Each structure stands twice: as C-alpha cells, then as structure tokens.
Amino acid sequence: MTQGTTIFERMSALCRNSDAVNLGQGFPDLPDPPELIEAARRALVDRSNQYPPMRGLAELRAAVCTYYGQTQGLALDPSEVIVTSGATEALAASILALVEPGDEVICVQPLYDAYVPLIERAGGIPVFVDLKPPAWDLDIGALAEAITPRTAMILLNTPNNPTGTMLPRATLEAIGQLAEAYDLIVLCDEVWEGMVFDGTPHISPLAIPSLRQRSVKVSSAGKIFSLTGWKIGWAVAAPELAERIAARHQFLTFTTPTPLQWAVADGLSLGRDWLAAHAARYFLGRRALIKGLTEAGYSLLPASATWFVTVDLAASGFTQEDAVVAERLVSEGGVGSIPVSAFYAQNPQTSYLRLCFCKTAETLTEAVERLARFRVQQSG
C-alpha cells in the first residue's frame, strides 16, 4: 500500500485504455435514482447555492438522525452529526481530531486505502490485526493482544470493503469491553450500511451501549444512493467527540456543497421502503454475478453486503498471486478486478480477487462470459 496512484485509479485507467469490462472500482453504471437528481435540480434552482452552516444544513443533520432511527434504531441528536465532503473527509477529520502524535491506532486488515496515510498524517502509528478468511472473522484475542498503553483508537469497517462481511453484535460487544477497559475510541467506517443483501442486520458500534459515547460512525450518501461522485458524507458521534471533529472539519473543507446537502436530505426522507427498493436493484446483479461465476467454476467466499464478491483463486484453480492474476485478467481476459492484497499494509492475503456487481445486466453478462473463457485458458 503506497501513497502513489491507488489500485482503483490504475485499474480503471487500464480498463478505459483497453476494451476491458471494469469490475474493479466500485461505481455503478445503472441509471441514477431520478428522485435524487430532481431533488438536486430543485435545490440548485430554488434553494441556496451559498455557504451552508459549517456542520451542515440543519435539515440534512435532522434527516440523518431520522434515517438512523428508522433503519438502525439509533436515537441521535442533530448536534451529533457533522456533514463532510464524503466519508473520506469524515475519516480525515475524525483521525486528525482524535489521534495525537505517537498514538497507536489498531487497524483491521484488509482495509480501505485511506486509513493508513491519514493515521500517519496525524502522527499516529498504525498497528494491524487481520480478519481470518474464509469467514473473515475478527479474533478478539488478537485484538486484545494488539492493545498497548499507547493505543488510542480502534478503526473498524463494517460492512467491510473488500470482504463484504459484517461484524456481529457479539464481536462489537467484546470490542466495547476492551474499549471501556482501556479507554479507547472506536472509529467505524460504515459506508456500506445501506447495501446489505441477506437480511442480516448491520449493527453500528453506536448501537452498543458500552460504545455509544466513545464511537464515531462514518458514512456516505455516495454509497447509500449510488451517487459516488456527490461526495456527501458525515461523522456521527457523542457531542464531546463531535465538537473535536467539527473543529478539524472547519479547516479541512469548512463546508460541503449546499445544493447536494439539500438533495441528500430529501433523499433520506424518501423513507425506508424507497431505500430498501433502491438497494434491491443491486441484488439482481449480485445474484447474476454469483451464479455466472459459480457455473464457470469459480469458488466464491460468502459475503452479505457491499457491491463486491470475493473469488478464492486457489480454490478456483489459480496458482499465481492475486496481483498477477488481476494484471493478466485485465490484459488477457478483458475484465478489471481488484486484488485483495491491495487492501493490506503488511502480510497480505494473496489468493483473493474482488469483483464488483453494481453494473447493468449487459455489463455483467459480458464480464461473466469473459471470466469463464479466462478460467478455461488457465486450466487449458
């Protein structure tokens, strides 16, 4: 993991420069939700294009609270919500606010690529604990062992990108006990909370009583509404933590585009059924990709959330490492993917490939045909 161009950018550029189908970077090619586009148009024309309040429009902060009340049973106050320029800025503001130079931050691998550079920018020291495939469980014993007197924060990502798995309540409760015992903050990246497919509920650390006052929940309207370019996100935390995060946010971006804040507030107010129907649009692609890959002889790991499936390369008959297979798949097979090893800062797993299903039926059919041919070439 370097601070050069990310694997997502590089794979997308490779796909653009050839005729490869891009199942690498997670962005949808399905039509945008028209209700949100219309809400943005209304906001641009009829509402304000001037600076919003630094912490975000009151209407959006209230809508975020209502949304979490309806979908996750959380009782939140708008004073606990800070609207940011995407989840990335919420992560940056939270880490810069809550990590002091020399603090250790426990990061769970595989991890999203922004975490380590942000921790290092704050002067913090990342310490790594790994999820264990194939179920990608978090070993609480290993987590406890990683805690030292310098540990300040545990950084979680549930639902997890790239694995598509979620931390169960029992694991979060165990983390809560450790956080209380060692006075730690839990920063939880929950951007995939709206894309859960098998009925298992997503649990936020904010829903765990021992973590309620010591957790920061980060999310993104880009993922909830599949509008990744909008870059509207938020951090939600108890008032004392929120205060510190807001103080950092004001000198990172200060505010986030007003019309899109209005549009996201309107979108969140569409209600639970609309949001469930929106997420269900991706269920078809997920089913098609899983079925197509399985029929083509690929072995997949179980996952219940996100826009991704994970191919187990060794179990699918591949002997090379994931990065090599990904390079060959894009150049010889015409399909972009992301090697899961790219989500590690150290000691990577090297036998898994992430493929994205938030695409039209035509895109996925073409991708599956190419992947099937590629696998036959490997074994031929």
Ligand SMILES: Cc1ncc(COP(=O)(O)O)c(C=O)c1O
């Ligand atoms: C785990 C995770 N966190 C954060 C982000 C970034 O979200 P945003 O685009 O809102 O900054 C992503 C985007 O893919 C992600 O997968």
